[in-house]
Amino acid sequence: MAVEAVNNAGAAHTISVLVADKPGVLVRVATVFARRGFNIDSLAVSPAHQKGLSRMTVVTHGKEEGVTQIVKQLDKLIDVVHVYDYAEMDVVSREMAIVKVRTPSDKRSAVMEVANIFRAKSVDIGKGSVVFEITGSSSKLDAFESMMDEFGIIEMMRTGKLILRRGETPT
Amino acid sequence: MIGADLVIRALEKEGVEYIFGYPGGANLPLFDSLVGSKLKLVLVRHEQGAVHMADGYARASGKPGVVLVTSGPGATNTVTGLLTANMDSSPVIVLCGQTLTVNLGKDAFQEADVFNITIPVVKHSYLVSNPNDIPRVMREAFHICRTGRPGPVLVDLPKDVTSKAFESVPDDTMDIPGYHVPEGVDRKGVEKLAALLKTSRRPLLYVGQGAIISGAHREVLALAEKLHAPVTTTLLGKGAFPETHPLAVGMLGMHGTAYANYSVVNCDLIFSIGARWDDRITGKLSEFCLDAVKLHIDIDPAEIGKLIRPNASVVGDAKLVLKELLPMVSKLKTEEWLSTIEGWKKQYPLKYDQPLDGELTMQYVLDRLYHLTKGQAIVSTDVGQHQMWAAQFYLTSKPRQWLSSGGAGTMGFGFPAAIGAQLARPGELVVAVVGDGGYQMTFCELSTAALLKLPLKILVLNNRYLGMVRQWQELFFEDTLSGVDLEGNPDFVKHAESYGIRGLKLEKAADVDAVLKEALAYNKGPIVIEALTERHANVFPMIPAGAAVRDMIVEPTRRKMAKPEGST
Numbered sequence: 001m002a003v004e005a006v007n008n009a010g011a012a013h014t015i016s017v018l019v020a021d022k023p024g025v026l027v028r029v030a031t032v033f034a035r036r037g038f039n040i041d042s043l044a045v046s047p048a049h050q051k052g053l054s055r056m057t058v059v060t061h062g063k064e065e066g067v068t069q070i071v072k073q074l075d076k077l078i079d080v081v082h083v084y085d086y087a088e089m090d091v092v093s094r095e096m097a098i099v100k101v102r103t104p105s106d107k108r109s110a111v112m113e114v115a116n117i118f119r120a121k122s123v124d125i126g127k128g129s130v131v132f133e134i135t136g137s138s139s140k141l142d143a144f145e146s147m148m149d150e151f152g153i154i155e156m157m158r159t160g161k162l163i164l165r166r167g168e169t170p171t
Numbered sequence: 172m173i174g175a176d177l178v179i180r181a182l183e184k185e186g187v188e189y190i191f192g193y194p195g196g197a198n199l200p201l202f203d204s205l206v207g208s209k210l211k212l213v214l215v216r217h218e219q220g221a222v223h224m225a226d227g228y229a230r231a232s233g234k235p236g237v238v239l240v241t242s243g244p245g246a247t248n249t250v251t252g253l254l255t256a257n258m259d260s261s262p263v264i265v266l267c268g269q270t271l272t273v274n275l276g277k278d279a280f281q282e283a284d285v286f287n288i289t290i291p292v293v294k295h296s297y298l299v300s301n302p303n304d305i306p307r308v309m310r311e312a313f314h315i316c317r318t319g320r321p322g323p324v325l326v327d328l329p330k331d332v333t334s335k336a337f338e339s340v341p342d343d344t345m346d347i348p349g350y351h352v353p354e355g356v357d358r359k360g361v362e363k364l365a366a367l368l369k370t371s372r373r374p375l376l377y378v379g380q381g382a383i384i385s386g387a388h389r390e391v392l393a394l395a396e397k398l399h400a401p402v403t404t405t406l407l408g409k410g411a412f413p414e415t416h417p418l419a420v421g422m423l424g425m426h427g428t429a430y431a432n433y434s435v436v437n438c439d440l441i442f443s444i445g446a447r448w449d450d451r452i453t454g455k456l457s458e459f460c461l462d463a464v465k466l467h468i469d470i471d472p473a474e475i476g477k478l479i480r481p482n483a484s485v486v487g488d489a490k491l492v493l494k495e496l497l498p499m500v501s502k503l504k505t506e507e508w509l510s511t512i513e514g515w516k517k518q519y520p521l522k523y524d525q526p527l528d529g530e531l532t533m534q535y536v537l538d539r540l541y542h543l544t545k546g547q548a549i550v551s552t553d554v555g556q557h558q559m560w561a562a563q564f565y566l567t568s569k570p571r572q573w574l575s576s577g578g579a580g581t582m583g584f585g586f587p588a589a590i591g592a593q594l595a596r597p598g599e600l601v602v603a604v605v606g607d608g609g610y611q612m613t614f615c616e617l618s619t620a621a622l623l624k625l626p627l628k629i630l631v632l633n634n635r636y637l638g639m640v641r642q643w644q645e646l647f648f649e650d651t652l653s654g655v656d657l658e659g660n661p662d663f664v665k666h667a668e669s670y671g672i673r674g675l676k677l678e679k680a681a682d683v684d685a686v687l688k689e690a691l692a693y694n695k696g697p698i699v700i701e702a703l704t705e706r707h708a709n710v711f712p713m714i715p716a717g718a719a720v721r722d723m724i725v726e727p728t729r730r731k732m733a734k735p736e737g738s739t
């Protein structure tokens with residue numbers, strides 16, 4: 001689709017959205033992206049510390065102008081309390097993944113060695129596979145994924161990026 | 172007292188006079204509660220009509236219009252009306268009956284997930300699952316629909332929720348932490364507007380519906396006169412500035428006046444007051460007002476920079492912002508600019524051909540309507556050629572005098588919206604100007620108008636074509652007509668008469684004044700005037716979709732045209 005081609009070329013953006021915990025709020029937020037041909041690369045949602053509110057971290061990519069418009073349209077949603085497109089250096093960001101890697105006996109120690117370097121924890125070991133848990137920046141997870149790909153990833157699941165603003169000021 | 176009573180009570184508390192409704196299984200408790208309430212039920216013939224009526228009521232009065240429909244098809248029939256209201260920032264509340272909460276998601280009889288279906292076309296919406304929430308939701312719905320940038324709010328009410336018995340009225344304290352209406356005026360921002368205005372020699376005020384919604388017409392007039400700046404209005408901004416004023420250049424955009432569009436390309440500063448740089452106005456964005464300074468006032472922050480990056484902007488209520496701005500500005504040296512514009516007005520006036528054989532043209536009928544009503548009627552149009560000619564020839568002078576579906580361009584809007592407007596402004600003259608195509612989309616509401624004995628004038632401009640589409644086919648598709656001939660139209664006079672409504676036929680230019688006068692004098696109920704017009708006229712000036720002002724066709728053309736690109 002033409003819209004996609006136009007809008008999806010551009011840098012990654014990490015948008016933090018504080019929302020009222022009301023039914024339908026996820027659909028409303030997703031619709032703002034979908035209508036403009038933006039892809040949601042990752043999405044993490046959880047209750048915020050404040051009662052009645054939830055926090056979402058949305059990673060998307062696209063041209064600056066398009067993303068600015070998305071942020072404004074999100075802000076316009078009645079259920080959105082606060083929204084901001086954060087630059088990487090202003091936030092602490094973490095993501096977790098669980099990765100199931102194929103480990104024939106002759107490769108097992110090599111796999112473990114790589115996992116160690118990344119400080120990934122093995123949380124389940126089977127005959128021909130190991131499941132690792134790894135936490136860190138999204139780029140660290142990307143690197144881990146590509147290293148493990150050499151051995152063979154059977155399946156994996158990532159939480160999506162979580163962010164909080166650095167310092168005392170709330171996100 | 173049951174949930175439905177709480178809903179109706181909330182409407183009474185908000186001072187709602189009319190409810191435009193249609194019953195069904197899922198809203199029976201609500202219809203029952205209406206009996207004995209202060210609300211007057213307007214029973215429509217199709218739910219789309221109900222929403223347009225509420226929308227027309229809202230546009231004519233500034234107060235929210237309220238709709239009540241049943242679940243499933245009743246609710247989905249409101250979608251076009253919601254889109255129309257949403258695109259044009261009109262405060263409408265749609266209450267839908269819904270199946271029992273235990274049945275939700277189980278494909279129960281007449282279940283439609285109207286909450287999700289309508290998310291993209293509402294300002295906000297609710298599915299009420301806890302009966303105790305009714306008073307709060309109703310209060311929030313009204314608050315949200317009429318404040319800030321107004322828009323439609325949908326409230327989905329399952330039958331068990333409206334049937335629930337109550338001993339006392341639950342709390343209605345609002346809980347919308349994410350909703351903020353811009354308040355006060357950003358003085359720094361206004362100072363910046365004033366500073367940029369100061370050096371302009373060729374300014375243009377570009378005024379949209381936002382000015383009408385905010386009630387800023389007096390301030391717009393004061394600003395134009397203080398600056399000596401010309402004013403152009405959008406299709407929906409008609410009425411925000413008197414079009415008969417010497418500083419008025421009329422409507423701009425695709426079918427705007429040539430002098431308005433020449434003013435747009437030649438100005439050194441363009442100042443949007445509640446207008447959103449729509450593609451029907453800017454045409455090709457990459458060529459729009461490249462060298463002009465752009466100023467923008469809008470209550471919706473998301474409109475600032477959406478299409479055009481302004482040199483200065485203020486988020487806020489147009490009236491308050493202009494009040495702050497007025498003392499900061501003084502007369503600009505615009506004599507030369509105004510005389511240039513005066514020259515364009517003389518050189519490229521709006522005009523039309525008057526057939527020698529006495530055949531009727533829409534332009535002539537509308538021109539006469541304007542003169543015979545002294546420009547004082549509330550005009551509600553449908554969508555198409557007649558709409559554009561009405562915009563060109565029916566000059567407005569007051570806010571909320573002009574109702575038209577702009578953003579959505581919804582055929583079928585004009586007539587029901589006129590019903591709503593007449594209910595909102597009972598003592599005033601309301602004229603629906605409709606084409607034979609769009610009229611047929613909602614003309615079942617003749618029963619509604621007849622029952623209410625509304626002294627409404629329905630002017631059907633019948634060219635037996637979907638005229639505007641025929642125009643595009645003629646100009647851009649080598650005159651290959653496809654699906655635009657409305658053969659099979661009824662006789663609109665006989666059709667009206669079958670509802671007990673008076674009908675007048677108009678066929679010759681010579682009869683226009685007599686027939687219009689007769690219709691205008693009639694006040695026993697609605698009256699339909701069917702004008703059989705010539706079929707081949709096209710609306711000019713025209714800037715093809717997505718093109719720039721230099722591509723404007725000022726006069727009728729027979730030259731071959733490229734298909735428009737970049738826009739619909």
Ligand SMILES: Cc1ncc(C[n+]2csc(CCOP(=O)(O)OP(=O)(O)O)c2C)c(N)n1
Nearest residue numbers: 555556557580582606607608609637638639
């Ligand atoms: C609901 C809807 N369907 C289709 C269109 C596309 N459309 C725009 S103008 C037009 C022709 C309208 O014809 P008519 O009502 O006879 O008015 P005229 O242009 O002849 O004055 C059409 C089909 C529309 N605007 N709305």
